[in-house]
Amino acid sequence: MKLKLAVTAIVTALALSSCATSPTGRNQVLLYSEGQLAQMGDQAFTGMKEELKISNKPVQNSYVECVAKAITAQVPASVFDGVWEVVVFDDEQVNAFALPGGKIGVYTGLLNVAQNQDQLAAVIGHEVGHVIAEHGNERMSQSTLINIGTQAVGQVLAANEVSQSGPIMAAIGLGVQVGVQLPFSRTHESEADLIGLQLMARSGFDPRQSVDLWQNMEAASSGNRPMELLSTHPAPQTRIENLKANMSSAFTDFQSSSSRPRCS
Structure with missing residues (x-):
């Protein structure tokens, strides 16, 4: 019991000493520095460039870079x-990503689903939104705290010779995944959607196209998605409803923007 209390105190101290606030006002725990995250992002990106084939189509590359440049111009210098x-x-993956340290990757498969510059901007804005909100840091911090807590429970069970400790630990793991990690990931995705919506609008891309993008995504998936409870991402219809609920302010930003990118 003393061990459990000690570990709980350590976890609490770590959480309290690392509190932050996301761009949408949500409380966060961030245990890693910006420098650490940037270094990890650079290492991961270097590895991907070595392992994956890079497009050699100049027009395609220029198009993606044009959209990305307009989006990243809105990213705070901080x-x-x-x-x-x-x-x-x-x-052929229908995907894209952004990493701390200023790295963006886009798979050519996405260009078959994001049918114009505005829809591509919605995806890139979403991915950059993850970086702005430090979701990578938050997820790693959460995993660190969960691992500390899970190890503590395991040691307590072993010390007290609790029968069926294996199934108990397995149940704890599943409970953490469904009850904490998956909803946490869905929260990140929804938050990145809203940050991305704002980014694309301020960059001069039509935010209404974000809805069309997710309709395209749903059609491309052919309905082959896990139930939302067990998914790290919100269902497309949930995302669409959230985007529509925030469309008015985004469209105002779009109309106010002096930028009108012409990427082709």
Whole structure:
């Protein structure tokens, strides 16, 4: 019991000493520094460039870079004040990502679903939104705290010779995944959607196209999605409803923007 109390105190101290607030006003626990995250992002990106085929189509690459440049121009210097590196990977995945340290990757498969510059901007804005909100830091911090807590429970069970400790630990793991990690991931996705919506609008891309994008995503998936409870991402219809609920302010930003990118 003393061990459990000690570990609980450590976890609590870590959480309290690392409190932050996301761009949408949500409380966060961030245990890692910006420098650590940037280094990890650079290492991961270097590895991907070595492992995956990079597109050699100049027009395609210029198009993606044009959209990304317009989006990243809206990123606060406090998040990243350098030149963003944008790479198009020749892969049929319908996906994109952004990493701390100014890295953006777009898979060519996404270009078949994001049918115009505004829809591509919705995806890139969403991915950059993860970086702005430090979701990578938050997820790693959460995993660190969960691992500390889970190890403590395991030691307590072993010390007290609790029967069926294996199934109990397995149940705890499943409970953490369904009850904490999956909803947490869905929260990140929804938050990145809203940050991305704002980014694309301020960059001069039509935010209404974000709804069309997710309709395209749903059609491309052919309905082959896990139930939302067991998914790390909200269902497309949930995302669409959230985007529509925030569309008025985003459209005002769009109309106020002096920028009108012409990426082709």
